[in-house]
């Protein structure tokens with residue numbers, strides 16, 4: 001058994017019984033988030049071995065929760081689970097979503113499960129699906145495509161995916177990245193008819209409305225850039241991916257900030273030529 005989402009509630013037990021009369025031998029945690037393993041306690045008993053990445057065990061130790069029992073077996077890089085004639089490969093590739101989120105691969109069935117990265121048919125959930133490390137979230141798309149899979153399970157919304165869904169989302173995220181980067185570069189350029197984002201233009205009114213409030217200035221600056229990025233990106237993707245009108249702004253906001261502090265694209269807040 002992989003994960004135990006609380007939204008399924010006790011239906012999870014009926015679901016298992018509808019496909020097998022055999023007992024559950026193992027429960028694998030994809031990562032520590034409660035929206036994916038919050039019903040684990042319904043499955044956990046002395047005969048069930050819970051397996052997770054060592055960082056998932058650590059994260060769970062920070063917020064002990066009886067609904068998410070700690071794993072019995074942890075690993076660092078990879079773990080192969082064999083039960084009868086079935087094999088599942090568990091790989092850790094870095095903090096692509098939260099520390100401990102793993103790639104779960106069934107080689108015989110060519111099914112890959114990586115939770116909270118790709119959302120087939122939809123843009124990701126807010127703020128790059130709450131990625132704690134935006135750089136690794138972006139890299140995750142390439143890491144997914146290295147696997148030989150026919151079906152992809154992402155853990156949210158309404159259907160499983162295929163390789164094409166991963167490529168489409170990678171394109172969308174690349175657009176968000178490019179448009180966020182362009183916004184920062186424009187903010188460091190002189191104002192003119194085609195540049196509404198020059199810092200010298202946008203900071204003045206924010207400062208006038210919020211005198212001596214540094215955070216208001218900065219929040220207003222990031223908001224203006226993220227809004228530009230969201231407008232340009234949404235115009236292209238609306239109708240192609242679900243929820244582009246809902247969450248593109250939050251992806252833009254996350255990447256404006258990540259471009260600044262992770263990628264070093266500091267715009268007007270970087271070292272200026274003298």
Ligand SMILES: [Zn+2]
Nearest residue numbers: 031033097116
């Ligand atoms: Zn999650």
